[in-house]
Amino acid sequence: MQERLLGACALGGLMAASSAIAADKVAYQLDWLPGGDKAPIYVCIEKGFCEAEGLDVTIVPGRGSTDAISRLAAGSSDIGMADIGALMAAKAQEGVGVTAVMSVFNTGPHAFYTLAGSGFGSVADVKGRTIATSPFTSSNVYLPLVLEEVGATEDDLTLIKADPGALGPMLMTGQADGIIAWMTDLTRYGNQAAEAGKEIVALPWSEAGLELYSAALIASDGFLAERPDVAARFVRAFRASVEFCREHPEDAAASVAAIVPELGAEDVTGSLKDALPLIFNEVTGTHGLGTFDADRLAATWARVAEAQGLDAAGFDPETAVARSYLPES
Template sequence: MRFRRSAAALVAVLALAAVSACNNDKAGQNGDVSLDKVSYLTSFGTFGREAYAYVALEKGYFKDAGFDVTINPGSGTVDVLKLVAGGQADYGIGDFTATVITLAKQKLPVTTVGMIHQRSLAAIVALEGGSIKTPQDLAGKKIGDQPGSTNTVMFPVYAKAAHITGAETKFVPSPPPALPQLLAAGTVDGIGQFVVGVPTVEKADPKRRKAVVLPYGAVLPDLYGNAIITRTDLAKDHPDQVKKFTGALLKGLQDTIDDPKGAATILKKYVPKTDVDVATEELELMKAYVKPDGFDGALGEVDEIRVDKIIKLLEEADQVKPAGTVKPADVVDDALAPKG
C-alpha cells in the first residue's frame, strides 16, 4: 500500500532529495519496488545524535518492516514540522516542547507517535572563562542559534523557570555548523545547543576550554526531548504502517545506545565527514536521556499525563494561549505510541 501524496507534494519530495544528494547527507533508497518508499528528516543535521536512523537503515530494520527509507538532514523542529505537514517528508524528528508551542500557533496537520528522549536535551552552552556561568548570567547576553531552533523557541519557558531577570537575552541568527566556531571566537557569548553537542563544541575551541552547560531540563524536568513526528493523515489512514516504521526506528535507537561506537561507525559510512570519536561521545551522553535513571517504560513511550503537565507549564509561561486551546490529543496520537 503506497502512501498517498498530492502531485505538488511529490515534486517537493523529489526536490528535497535532490538537494540532499548534492551535499552527500542523503541516505537510502535500496530500489526494491516491493517496499513502501518513505522519506525521513533528522532533527538537526547529521550529528552523532542522529545515528539511530542510519543504524536502522544499515541493519535492515526498515526493510524488514516493509520500507525503502530515504534519510535527509533536518534543520530544526519548526522546519521539520512544516516539511512533514506539507508532504515533503513522511516522518521527522523534532523537540516535543517546541512542537507543542508551534502547533499552538499554527494548526499544522502533524502528530507525535513516540519519543526518542525521555528528557530534554536543550541547553545554552558557553565556554569556561567567559561571561556566562549561571542562568542569571544570560541576561543581556548574545546567544548564537538557528532561527526557529528548539533552544530559541523554548527559551522564554526556560527563562521564566530559571528566574532570569534584567536585560533581554538576544538571539543572534547563526548557521548551525558555525555555532561552535562563533562561540570559540567570542563572536557570541553562548550558543543554543543540545547537551550531547558538548564534545563538538569543545573540539572546535583552539584553547580547548571546557564547556559551561545550562540544560533546560535542570529547571524543567518534565520536558521530553525529541519526538517522532508524522502527518495526521498517515496516522489516521495507515496506523499499522506508522507503528511498523516507529518500531524499526526504535530498534535502531536501542542498538545505538547499546553500542555507541558501532552506531557512530555506521553513521560515518553514510556521512563521511563524521568524526567517529566525537559522535561516539555524543551518543554516550545521549544514553541518559533515552533511558534516564528510574525510567522503566517502553523505549519511545509517551505518558499522556505528562504531556498534559507540559502543556499547562507552557500555558503558565504564556507560550500556549489562550489556555485550554491545546489538549494532549492535539499533539500526540496515544494509540500509536509505544506501550510498556
C-alpha cells in the same frame, strides 16, 4: 537438469523481485542535518532493522522542526523527527495533520555553554552576560521561561543572533560569554575548546527547572490513516534501532558514517553519546522508552503555551499524540 536449474534460477529471481516489490516505501523526514543525534534512522537502514520489517526507507533532509512539520503536513514525507512543542503549537494554531507516535528526547536538550573559569557557573549567573544563539533554534522559544526560573528576563542579558557555525568561535574568542546550544553538541564544543586550550562547561536548562518532552517521532495523519500497519512496523524498527544505539554506540556511529561519509565516525560517536542521556534517564526508567506520560505531556504543553503566548486551555495536548503505534516493552 539444465532446464530445472534455469527454472530454479528464474523462480529465485521472481521471488527476489517479489520481495523487493513487497517492501513498503517510507519517506523519513529529518528535522536538521545528519549527525549522531539522528543515528537511529541510519542504524535502522544500515543495520537492517527497517528491512526486517519490510520497509524501504528514504531519508529526506530538513531545516528545523517547523520545516519538518510542514513537509509532513503536506504529505511530502511520511514520518520523521521534530520537537513536540513545535508540533503542539502548530496543531493549536493551524490544526496541522501531524501526530507524535513516539517520544525520543524525554528531557529538553537546551543549555548554555560557557568556559571554565568565566564565573558563569550556573544558569542563574546569566544576568549581565553576552549570549550568542542561532536564529533558528527552538531553544530561543524556551529562553524566556528558563530566565523566569532564575528570576531574570531577556533585558538582563545581551542576546546576539549568529550563524550556527559561528557560535563556537565566538565563545572561544571571548565575543560571547556563553552560547545557547543543545546537549547533543557537548563533545563538538568540548573539542573546539580543547583545541583552543580551554575547557567547556555546559549548563543544562533542565537543571534549572525546564522539564519537558522534546524531540519526538511524528507522522503525517494521512500516512497513519492509510497505512497504519506500515507505521506500526516503522515505529517497531525505529525503537529497536534506538536500543541498538544505546548498546552499540560505536557501531551506530559507523552506520551514520557509512551513509553520510562526509561525517567522521568519531564526531558522530560523541554526538550520539551526548544524546543518549536525553533518551535513557529517570523518565525512561519510570515510564518506558518512547512513551508519553499524560502529566509530563500536559506540563510540556503548558510550557509551550506560556512561551508562545497561547491559550493553554484552548488545546488538548492529548490530541497531539497517538500511543497505539508503540510496541509494548
